Amino acid sequence: MNTKTRYFLIYIFLFVLSLTSFAQDFSQADSLFKENKFLEASIEYARTSFYSKDVVLKQEASYRRALCYRYMGESNRALTELQRINLFRASSDFRVKVIYESVLNSFIIKDYNGVKLLVNKLRFYEKDYSKIKNVLPTYIMSLNALREWDSAKKEYLAYVNTLSVSQKVKDRYLLELDNIYAKKNIPKEYSAKTASNWSRFIPGAGHIYTGRITEGLFAFTMCAGFALSGAYMIYYQYYFTGYVLGIGLWYKSYMGGIRRSSYLANRKNIESLNQFNKKCVNLFIDMNAH
Amino acid sequence: MNKLLIIIFFFISSISIGQNTLDVKFIQYLSESESHHECITEVNSGDLSLYSQSVRDSILFYKGWSEYSLKRLENSANTLLKVSDKSLFFKQSRLFAAYNFTHIGEYAKALPILNKMPETDIVSFEKAGVSLLQRNYQAFDNYMLKVDTNKYYLKTQSQKLFEFSKVMKGHRHKSPLLAAGLSTVVPGLGKIYAGKTGEGISSFIACAGLGLVTLEQNRKNGIDDYRTILSGALFSLFYIGNIWGSYFTVLITENEFDDEYKNKILFNIHIPLRTIFN
Numbered sequence: 001m002n003t004k005t006r007y008f009l010i011y012i013f014l015f016v017l018s019l020t021s022f023a024q025d026f027s028q029a030d031s032l033f034k035e036n037k038f039l040e041a042s043i044e045y046a047r048t049s050f051y052s053k054d055v056v057l058k059q060e061a062s063y064r065r066a067l068c069y070r071y072m073g074e075s076n077r078a079l080t081e082l083q084r085i086n087l088f089r090a091s092s093d094f095r096v097k098v099i100y101e102s103v104l105n106s107f108i109i110k111d112y113n114g115v116k117l118l119v120n121k122l123r124f125y126e127k128d129y130s131k132i133k134n135v136l137p138t139y140i141m142s143l144n145a146l147r148e149w150d151s152a153k154k155e156y157l158a159y160v161n162t163l164s165v166s167q168k169v170k171d172r173y174l175l176e177l178d179n180i181y182a183k184k185n186i187p188k189e190y191s192a193k194t195a196s197n198w199s200r201f202i203p204g205a206g207h208i209y210t211g212r213i214t215e216g217l218f219a220f221t222m223c224a225g226f227a228l229s230g231a232y233m234i235y236y237q238y239y240f241t242g243y244v245l246g247i248g249l250w251y252k253s254y255m256g257g258i259r260r261s262s263y264l265a266n267r268k269n270i271e272s273l274n275q276f277n278k279k280c281v282n283l284f285i286d287m288n289a290h
Numbered sequence: 291m292n293k294l295l296i297i298i299f300f301f302i303s304s305i306s307i308g309q310n311t312l313d314v315k316f317i318q319y320l321s322e323s324e325s326h327h328e329c330i331t332e333v334n335s336g337d338l339s340l341y342s343q344s345v346r347d348s349i350l351f352y353k354g355w356s357e358y359s360l361k362r363l364e365n366s367a368n369t370l371l372k373v374s375d376k377s378l379f380f381k382q383s384r385l386f387a388a389y390n391f392t393h394i395g396e397y398a399k400a401l402p403i404l405n406k407m408p409e410t411d412i413v414s415f416e417k418a419g420v421s422l423l424q425r426n427y428q429a430f431d432n433y434m435l436k437v438d439t440n441k442y443y444l445k446t447q448s449q450k451l452f453e454f455s456k457v458m459k460g461h462r463h464k465s466p467l468l469a470a471g472l473s474t475v476v477p478g479l480g481k482i483y484a485g486k487t488g489e490g491i492s493s494f495i496a497c498a499g500l501g502l503v504t505l506e507q508n509r510k511n512g513i514d515d516y517r518t519i520l521s522g523a524l525f526s527l528f529y530i531g532n533i534w535g536s537y538f539t540v541l542i543t544e545n546e547f548d549d550e551y552k553n554k555i556l557f558n559i560h561i562p563l564r565t566i567f568n
């Protein structure tokens with residue numbers, strides 16, 4: 001074989017190799033992922049999915065692309081990508097992985113009913129409780145957000161019972177759980193309508209209803225001050241001054257107070273739910289530390 | 291010598307293989323599966339000069355399309371303009387490049403693109419849309435004469451453009467100075483003239499109320515009293531503020547009208563494009 005032929009064959013070999021080596025595995029994509037280059041990694045996963053005829057590889061690529069999207073803060077796209085995966089044809093472990101990722105993304109976009117639906121789907125596919133276990137913390141947070149306290153507690157109890165810890169530790173968790181979900185500790189739901197109605201009836205009462213006593217008293221004093229100064233001026237025959245400045249400013253502060261109390265009720269609901277979920281998360285962390 | 295040439299040839303070839311090889315089908319897949327960021331990144335990672343004209347055109351088209359989908363309209367227009375007239379995507383690229391320039395208000399760039407294209411219904415229709423946006427009603431009417439308005443993809447949208455043209459022609463531009471003058475005479479009247487009746491009435495009530503307060507203070511306490519001066523200052527502030535506000539209300543109302551019709555026209559010239567090229 002002469003030099004020309006030898007070089008030619010090497011060239012052909014390398015060329016064919018470069019064409020056929022289109023990411024039949026995820027090594028390049030995974031290394032990009034590890035370097036936090038999620039966009040570039042998602043392209044490599046897409047490339048694998050596009051060139052491969054292997055259904056399993058394609059599905060794994062879609063799953064990993066969804067991971068990239070979640071890290072890129074695009075949970076909606078991640079969900080779309082995960083929905084492309086045919087779960088009927090997937091292996092049991094992979095199915096759990098996909099649904100778990102979908103649950104996470106649904107939770108991130110605050111689609112709590114979506115989380116419920118996905119967990120039900122997982123239960124339909126998987127009868128083995130240990131496979132569902134990882135999804136439960138997110139599921140319980142979603143049930144809390146939906147204010148389905150009984151269901152959330154039931155799930156939590158089931159979770160505690162599966163823990164491989166001593167009965168003494170388990171009892172401690174159950175006690176703590178009872179305390180978290182005790183009626184007095186469950187976040188009270190503040191109705192925006194009730195808050196605004198309270199403020200409509202007595203200025204500042206809506207603020208007090210949402211727990212803002214100082215602000216409520218201030219709102220009441222301000223409203224009463226404007227109304228009294230208006231009345232005082234009218235009494236001393238300063239009709240226009242009394243009406244325009246006294247009553248005008250009273251009206252503005254009165255209406256503003258109604259709107260503010262409605263806003264405060266909604267904010268209070270979010271804050272109290274976050275605090276409640278924090279307690280639940282801390283308990284989960286404690287459980288998993290064992 | 292021959293050996294050296296062979297080695298150089300293989301070396302150069304290997305370098306080109308070493309670069310990211312762009313595959314039109316893969317780029318098309320990315321663009322069509324709504325992975326637009328990925329599509330643009332993938333195209334940017336390769337060297338387009340290594341490819342034949344037809345491959346390069348297709349790659350540029352998909353890149354331009356992804357940029358258009360991500361609303362990077364100026365970039366999209368510039369990319370689509372690079373698609374050569376040999377490409378199957380040429381017509382679509384030019385029409386969408388013109389549309390993108392129109393959308394960002396670069397009418398002077400949009401029209402020459404359309405003028406260089408063969409005079410078809412869709413081209414004339416798009417030109418008519420651009421002319422309407424430029425308030426060139428004569429050109430709009432002329433271009434619309436060349437459009438077959440019975441074509442299914444142009445029928446409804448042509449009717450709409452005619453309606454918009456009628457409204458825009460009949461629209462009387464309001465003067466901000468006149469509004470300010472009216473508010474000087476009667477507070478709030480300038481805002482009513484601008485079409486904001488509610489705002490005008492409320493401005494009148496506020497100004498009249500404060501005026502009456504000042505008069506009352508003056509009558510009871512005299513002009514030197516601090517309460518008269520304070521309420522007078524407050525009234526003056528509201529009065530002058532209202533004149534100033536009326537001037538800007540007219541400007542805002544006019545802008546709102548222009549924006550409303552701009553969006554309506556853009557929407558209606560976009561529909562036939564998407565109908566044809568979907």
